[in-house]
Amino acid sequence: MDTKALYVTAVLIAAVSGGYYYYSGKGQKLDADSAQNMTYSAEGIHVVQTDENGNLHVRATVDHLEQDLKKDTSKLSNLNASMYENNQVNSTFYAKQAHGYEDNQKVVLTGEVKATKIGEQGQLVFLTDELTAYPKKRMLETEKQVTVTAPNASFISQGLNANLTTGEYEFSHIRGKYVPN
Secondary structure, three states, X not given: OOHHHXXXXXXXXXXXXXXXHHHOOHXXXXXXXXXXXXXXXXXXXXXXXXXXXXXXXXXXXXXXXXXXXXXXXXXXXXXXXXXXEOOEEEEEEEEEEEEEEOOOOEEEEEEEXXXXXXXXXXXXXXXXXXXXXXXXXXXXXXXEEEEEEEOOEEEEEEEEEEEOOOOEEEEOOOEEEEOOO
């Protein structure tokens, strides 16, 4: 999976949470004392983002979002996102739950996490139960099992560390098969 798709996933989660902050009243500078104990929630969130040229870049939906200002956390249910390039879907992301901590410095995706990269050769699919993202550091990690499926190969790894800045991926204890064309 290319680094751009993984980075955009982290940015998408941050954007959804940031949009929630803005529309929930935080952008209107609520009284600090009353905001300390506030928990916000929203249902049926739809996000559409375009690039600087006006072309479709991201489309996402979230069934439910909760934001706890006192604990500085957020929780999203059923995150479904598609990334676009040249007005065509080039990658998709799904997670049953997403939990953001410390103003989304750390975001944990859980429950049937699936990331798909669509390319000329076919689809590259990553499946795992949990994936932790650090959007500002552009890092991803998990110690959970990751199943990777490509058109001519598949393998299972017991963990993943990815540096999206350098494009380096580290898999642990790989078991797999490769069938060349």
